[in-house]
Amino acid sequence: MIKSKPILSINNLCVNYLTKSSYKNKQQYAVKDVSFSMFQNRSLAIVGNSGCGKTSIAMSVLKLIKPESGQVFFNGKNIHKMHRSELFNFRRQVQPVFQNPDEALDPLMTIEKSIRMALSSNILKSQKRDMIISLLENVGLGQEHLKKYPYQLSGGEKQRVCIARALSTDPKLLILDEPISSLDISNQAKIINLLKDIKEKQNLTFLLITHNPNILKFLIDDVAIMKDGEVLEMSSYNEMILNSQNEFTKRFFRNEIG
Amino acid sequence: MNVLQLKRFNLSVNVNEYPVKILDDITLSINKGKINTIIGESGCGKSLLCKSILKLLPVDSEYSGAILFNHHDKEYNLLADIDLQQVRGKIVSLLFQNPSSSLNPVLKCGSQIIDILPHNKKASKSSKIEFALDLLNEVSFQNPMEIFHKYPHELSGGEKQRFALALAIGCKPSLLIADEPLSSLDIDLKHNFIELIYKLKKIRKMTLLWVTHDLDFAQKFSDNVFVMYCGNIVESGTVQDVFENPSHPYTQALLNSFQSLKKDRPESIRGNISSFQNLPKGCNFYPRCDYKKSICTDTSPEYSEVSHGHIVKCYVQEK
Numbered sequence: 001m002i003k004s005k006p007i008l009s010i011n012n013l014c015v016n017y018l019t020k021s022s023y024k025n026k027q028q029y030a031v032k033d034v035s036f037s038m039f040q041n042r043s044l045a046i047v048g049n050s051g052c053g054k055t056s057i058a059m060s061v062l063k064l065i066k067p068e069s070g071q072v073f074f075n076g077k078n079i080h081k082m083h084r085s086e087l088f089n090f091r092r093q094v095q096p097v098f099q100n101p102d103e104a105l106d107p108l109m110t111i112e113k114s115i116r117m118a119l120s121s122n123i124l125k126s127q128k129r130d131m132i133i134s135l136l137e138n139v140g141l142g143q144e145h146l147k148k149y150p151y152q153l154s155g156g157e158k159q160r161v162c163i164a165r166a167l168s169t170d171p172k173l174l175i176l177d178e179p180i181s182s183l184d185i186s187n188q189a190k191i192i193n194l195l196k197d198i199k200e201k202q203n204l205t206f207l208l209i210t211h212n213p214n215i216l217k218f219l220i221d222d223v224a225i226m227k228d229g230e231v232l233e234m235s236s237y238n239e240m241i242l243n244s245q246n247e248f249t250k251r252f253f254r255n256e257i258g
Numbered sequence: 259m260n261v262l263q264l265k266r267f268n269l270s271v272n273v274n275e276y277p278v279k280i281l282d283d284i285t286l287s288i289n290k291g292k293i294n295t296i297i298g299e300s301g302c303g304k305s306l307l308c309k310s311i312l313k314l315l316p317v318d319s320e321y322s323g324a325i326l327f328n329h330h331d332k333e334y335n336l337l338a339d340i341d342l343q344q345v346r347g348k349i350v351s352l353l354f355q356n357p358s359s360s361l362n363p364v365l366k367c368g369s370q371i372i373d374i375l376p377h378n379k380k381a382s383k384s385s386k387i388e389f390a391l392d393l394l395n396e397v398s399f400q401n402p403m404e405i406f407h408k409y410p411h412e413l414s415g416g417e418k419q420r421f422a423l424a425l426a427i428g429c430k431p432s433l434l435i436a437d438e439p440l441s442s443l444d445i446d447l448k449h450n451f452i453e454l455i456y457k458l459k460k461i462r463k464m465t466l467l468w469v470t471h472d473l474d475f476a477q478k479f480s481d482n483v484f485v486m487y488c489g490n491i492v493e494s495g496t497v498q499d500v501f502e503n504p505s506h507p508y509t510q511a512l513l514n515s516f517q518s519l520k521k522d523r524p525e526s527i528r529g530n531i532s533s534f535q536n537l538p539k540g541c542n543f544y545p546r547c548d549y550k551k552s553i554c555t556d557t558s559p560e561y562s563e564v565s566h567g568h569i570v571k572c573y574v575q576e577k
């Protein structure tokens with residue numbers, strides 16, 4: 001088998017939030033020495049309990065926070081050593097969909113404008129509106145939403161706008177942080193199917209962050225289990241379901257409600 | 259005993275300078291010490307319903323009907339500001355859907371909790387801190403002191419949600435309204451939430467009105483369930499009525515979709531929720547309904563009782 005080059009590699013990543021407010025300036029490692037690689041068309045889920053460091057990894061990969069140590073490589077390039085044009089490309093090719101759609105949308109921009117801003121400047125102005133309409137349609141939102149502001153949408157509607165916007169730059173890697181946890185059941189099903197579809201059609205790879213083990217089987221090839229800032233184990237989804245010996249992992253997948 | 263009653267409550271909000279009707283003829287009553295669950299598709303008006311109860315409405319909203327709240331044999335009219343002031347954040351509190359929006363970004367978590375202490379001028383500093391740490395403990399923080407010293411933006415998604423919960427229960431409300439309190443929590447924390455509610459229900463007879471998309475939890479832990487669609491309550495009854503004998507086509511479709519997520523192919527409900535600016539004539543659900551009759555496209559159905567207390571707004575169930 002020819003081993004392809006990883007699309008994303010993380011080496012010895014440590015994230016430490018040492019803020020002024022930190023209690024007695026205690027060091028708080030949110031992420032401790034995490035390493036893994038991701039390959040094109042093999043989507044990875046990072047799962048683990050609340051506060052274990054999942055979002056901190058996502059933020060580091062997106063270059064939205066600076067890790068204390070360790071490196072992140074996208075297509076072999078260290079994201080902290082990219083030139084302006086490389087960085088520009090990186091930002092288009094790696095798109096986030098966050099846990100909280102409210103923090104992701106500018107409250108003063110209409111939905112149409114939010115997506116328009118993300119569209120490439122190469123696209124003709126006359127085509128943009130049609131593209132925006134079809135991007136929204138893709139996620140189940142009609143034209144009546146174009147002129148609305150985020151506050152006029154429900155939580156689920158906002159999350160769909162975020163997904164539409166993320167897709168607008170034709171990305172390669174989507175970083176999805178709890179993408180469906182704010183949606184209702186029917187929309188969860190819709191978004192899972194949508195993500196499945198676009199994954200194939202647009203040749204996308206996902207880095208999915210979730211504490212909901214139920215959605216993994218639909219979208220994911222590999223799984224990394226995190227606890228207290230560390231990756232406990234990582235393997236293919238099927239392998240993990242069948243063979244994991246780790247108690248924490250087993251409990252996680254049982255996901256029982258008592 | 260009824261704690262809360264909504265009578266023919268209607269709400270219109272302002273969208274691009276036009277009033278748009280969202281909540282339509284909502285009538286419901288909630289019994290003391292019960293867990294009451296609202297379920298339904300995003301955008302159907304669940305959050306606006308929660309906010310209406312404490313009159314936290316968008317500017318230029320228009321409403322009609324009545325919202326009545328009972329506490330210690332006194333009846334409060336929550337649409338009247340004088341009554342509302344005695345109740346909001348004291349006897350009734352609301353946990354918002356999006357915790358960040360309700361937290362003060364420039365105050366440390368500890369100070370925010372101390373601020374909600376009743377008569378907080380008299381208490382000593384150490385007793386205030388103790389109160390805050392206890393409260394943080396109650397919402398499952400293992401390191402309350404660390405959270406005490408953090409700002410809200412320094413919390414993870416699940417931590418924010420729990421911190422907002424701490425603020426909401428800090429005033430010892432007799433009615434807690436919680437809008438999707440589970441969405442950022444992992445399975446263990448979801449359990450802790452339910453345990454906490456049970457505890458408060460037991461020691462203080464607290465009543466819960468909550469919204470959730472987690473139908474596993476809704477089924478397991480509710481006493482009564484309200485199903486909303488396009489601003490109406492289309493079905494309501496005990497949890498057994500709704501989950502074991504779903505009688506509105508929308509409830510059936512929702513539960514079907516819920517089951518499909520446990521299988522191999524997720525199935526959504528066909529079509530999209532109609533926009534409030536463009537509601538269909540007749541039954542709001544008919545564009546997506548597999549059981550529609552000709553009358554459905556013409557006149558909206560009335561409420562009918564399938565069995566005692568099990569109410570459905572659909573022609574199929576009308577006797």
Ligand SMILES: Nc1ncnc2c1ncn2[C@@H]1O[C@H](COP(=O)(O)OP(=O)(O)OP(=O)(O)O)[C@@H](O)[C@H]1O
Nearest residue numbers: 017030050051052053054055056412414415416417
């Ligand atoms: N800006 C920050 N400053 C200080 N501490 C932070 C900051 N952001 C996160 N943390 C802490 O780092 C740890 C990991 O947070 P992170 O957001 O990565 O968790 P998570 O796994 O995404 O959790 P959740 O599922 O609840 O969203 C948590 O203990 C959190 O309190």
Ligand SMILES: Nc1ncnc2c1ncn2[C@@H]1O[C@H](COP(=O)(O)OP(=O)(O)O)[C@@H](O)[C@H]1O
Nearest residue numbers: 151152153154271300301302303304305306316
């Ligand atoms: N402040 C507001 N101004 C105008 N429209 C709003 C406002 N808040 C919500 N809406 C609209 O009202 C409908 C119901 O919203 P919401 O109550 O948030 O739904 P849910 O909580 O059921 O997802 C949606 O169509 C939404 O777009």
Ligand code: SF4
Nearest residue numbers: 541544547554572573
């Ligand atoms: S009233 Fe008619 S259209 Fe509406 S849910 Fe019932 S059968 Fe379907």
Ligand SMILES: [Mg+2]
Nearest residue numbers: 055099414415
């Ligand atoms: Mg997170």
Ligand SMILES: [Mg+2]
Nearest residue numbers: 155304305355
């Ligand atoms: Mg809502």
